[in-house]
Amino acid sequence: GAVVSQHPSWVICKSGTSVKIECRSLDFQATTMFWYRQFPKQSLMLMATSNEGSKATYEQGVEKDKFLINHASLTLSTLTVTSAHPEDSSFYICSAEGGHSNQPQHFGDGTRLSIL
């Protein structure tokens, strides 16, 4: 139980394209989801906290107009990278809080984004 599905698992696109990444909690309701970014050989850095039905809370230094987050239901949060550029190439991973287990949050498998 407590599975989080993240889609797509990888995407390659041209500079200037907008890319949407979905994060779904498959068997539990997640009022809170988190979006992290990981550059190669680096740690995971929290980008934003997504709460169902309200605006996301962004960490310092993260552009909210570039990284649009929508948490329209208790099982789905989306991250849209608008007008992506090569420097946005990274590994994006979401997590969802909830589910009855000893883990406070469950991670998706991540999305590798490459902008050409």
Add this chain to the structure above:
Amino acid sequence: AQKVTQAQTEISVVEKEDVTLDCVYETRDTTYYLFWYKQPPSGELVFLIRRNSFDEQNEISGRYSWNFQKSTSSFNFTITASQVVDSAVYFCALSRGVYNQGGKLIFGQGTELSVKP
């Protein structure tokens, strides 16, 4: 401010050796959680353990063991008789508050463990 430090960037051992991954944390909270995650080359995060700030008991799970010492703000992870499949990046992380409240994680820099046959 909260911070997690994993001073060992890379560790290389030969199979069957024991290896300890260090983790030192900083927080002003009295209630917090500490975690260890494994990230294999495929990228997904594999949950290994969660420990709350009121439970300093050491834990053993198979070849894995954890030593939590509040006095030194450390939460070290030991793999006994390492295997090639243990090769991965290991992250220590900290979260504030109680379960399901403020559960965002602050990760350390990660330690890349390479176990050679």
